[in-house]
Amino acid sequence: MAFAGKWETETQEGYDEFCKLLGIPADIIEKGRDYKLITEVTQDGDTFSWTQVYPTNAKVTNTFTVGKECDMETIGGKKFKATVYMEGGKLCVDFPNYHHTSEISGGKLIETSKAGAVVLKRTSKKI
Incomplete structure (x- = not known):
């Protein structure tokens, strides 16, 4: 149940390069650079609902x-x-x-996305 809760971005490393690689438009990259992404996770055993709220107020929920x-x-x-x-x-x-x-490390949610040599690392605190 360590993942469950509401998380807010503290730091991002490799954001611009990763977004460019995915083809995200420059204006959206600019809006998201300092945005405090909110991630809400609920967990019931091995089943998760993972919601992220983005700078354009877009919300994506994946349940797995x-x-x-x-x-x-x-x-x-x-x-x-x-x-x-x-x-x-x-x-x-x-x-x-x-x-x-x-992963949860030191009470923080650490998300790492890798595309070849390009890495985005996002660290979030529980709120």
Whole structure:
């Protein structure tokens, strides 16, 4: 149940480069650079509901059960099938263009997205 709660971004590393790689428009990158992304997570055993609220007030919710294929959606509205798995206490999933992990470390939510050599690391505090 460590993931459950409401989280707010404290720091982001590699944001601009990662967003450019995904083809996000420059004006949206600019709006999101200093935005305090809110992530709300509920957990019931191995089933999660993961909601992120973005700077344009867009909201994306993905519901998944660890180890089972599910329908997911990106912030850009792209729908895809994926299986979230647990590896060393981290939730891991392959998005269409990158690999994403989420973990709790030192009471913080650490999210890492990797696309080749480009890495976005977002650290959030519980609110």
